[in-house]
Amino acid sequence: MASLREIRGRIKSAKNIQQITKAMKMVAAARLRRSQERMLSARPYAQLIAKVLKDIAAHEDVAAHPLLQVRPGALTGSGTLRLVVFTADKGLCGAYNVNVLRKAAQIIREQKDKRRIEIVAVGRKGRDFFKHFGVPMVSQYVQLGIVEAAVSEAIAREQAEAYLSGAVDEVVLLYTEFKSVISLKPVAVRLLPFDMGVLDLEEGGWSAPKGASGAEAKGGAPAYEPSRAEVFNELVPRAVSMQVWRALLESQASEFAARMTAMDNASRNSKELIGSLTLYANRIRQAAITKEISELVGGAEALK
Numbered sequence: 001m002a003s004l005r006e007i008r009g010r011i012k013s014a015k016n017i018q019q020i021t022k023a024m025k026m027v028a029a030a031r032l033r034r035s036q037e038r039m040l041s042a043r044p045y046a047q048l049i050a051k052v053l054k055d056i057a058a059h060e061d062v063a064a065h066p067l068l069q070v071r072p073g074a075l076t077g078s079g080t081l082r083l084v085v086f087t088a089d090k091g092l093c094g095a096y097n098v099n100v101l102r103k104a105a106q107i108i109r110e111q112k113d114k115r116r117i118e119i120v121a122v123g124r125k126g127r128d129f130f131k132h133f134g135v136p137m138v139s140q141y142v143q144l145g146i147v148e149a150a151v152s153e154a155i156a157r158e159q160a161e162a163y164l165s166g167a168v169d170e171v172v173l174l175y176t177e178f179k180s181v182i183s184l185k186p187v188a189v190r191l192l193p194f195d196m197g198v199l200d201l202e203e204g205g206w207s208a209p210k211g212a213s214g215a216e217a218k219g220g221a222p223a224y225e226p227s228r229a230e231v232f233n234e235l236v237p238r239a240v241s242m243q244v245w246r247a248l249l250e251s252q253a254s255e256f257a258a259r260m261t262a263m264d265n266a267s268r269n270s271k272e273l274i275g276s277l278t279l280y281a282n283r284i285r286q287a288a289i290t291k292e293i294s295e296l297v298g299g300a301e302a303l304k
Contacts, residue, residue, distance in 0.1 A: 081168070102186075
C-alpha cells in the first residue's frame with residue numbers, strides 16, 4: 001500500500017499536469033480561431049479563381065493544358081503515384097496524426113503491387129513515420145509553424161514540375177478535412193492531373209459565388225487581356241497552388257482542434273484522478289487515525 005506522502009505527491013503532480021493541459025487547451029483554441037480566420041480570408045481569392053476559370057472553360061477548349069491532361073498511368077492505375085501527406089510537427093493532438101498516416105498506409109498497401117509510390121512529407125510526424133516504411137521520400141517540409149502561402153506555392157510548384165516532366169503520373173493530397181471541432185476526417189484528394197471539378201467546393205465553403213458580377217451584371221461578357229488562353233494558362237498553376245494552400249489550412253485547423261480536444265480530455269482525466277487520489281488519501285489518513293485511537297484505547301485498558 002502506498003504511503004500518505006506518496007499519494008500526496010501524486011496529487012501534486014496531477015494538479016501540475018492539469019494546469020499545463022488547461023494552458024495548452026487555451027493556446028490551441030486561440031490558434032484554431034486564427035486558422036479559421038485565415039481560411040475565411042483566403043476564400044474570396046479561391047472564389048475569384050474558380051469563377052474566372054469556369055468562365056474561360058465555358059468559352060474555350062482548355063483541355064490541352066498540360067496540367068489538365070490525364071496520363072495513361074492515372075487512367076490504368078499504373079505508373080508512379082506521389083502522395084503528399086500532411087501531418088503535424090508535434091504530438092499531443094489525439095489521433096490526428098495516426099488517422100491520416102493510417103489512411104496513407106492503407107493506400108500504399110493497396111497500390112504498391114501495381115504502382116511505384118513516392119512520398120512528400122509535410123510535417124515532422126509524417127517524415128519520421130515514412131523513414132521506416134520502405135517507401136521513397138522525395139522531399140519533406142517540416143517545422144513550418146504558422147504556415148504561409150509561400151509554402152503552398154513551393155509544394156505546388158514541386159509537384160507541377162514533377163508532373164510536367166513525366167516523373168509522376170498522378171499526385172494525391174492526403175490531409176485532414178476540417179468540418180468542425182469534433183468532426184475531423186482524413187481525405188485523399190487528387191491534385192494532378194488537375195480536375196476542374198474540384199472548384200465546386202460547396203461543402204468546404206470555397207465554392208464560386210452565385211450570381212453575376214462586374215461586366216456580366218451589366219449584360220456584357222468579361223474581357224480578358226492579353227487573351228482567354230493566356231489568362232487560363234496563368235491561373236491553372238495558381239488554382240493548383242490554392243488546392244495545396246487549402247489542404248495546409250485545413251490540416252492546421254484540424255491539428256489545433258484535435259489538440260484542443262485532447263488537452264480538454266486530459267484536463268478532465270486529471271481532475272478525476274485528483275478526486276480519486278484525494279479520496280484514497282483520506283481513507284489512508286482515516287485508517288491511520290483509527291489505528292492510533294485503537295492503540296490508545298488498548299493501552300488505557302491494559303493500565304486498568
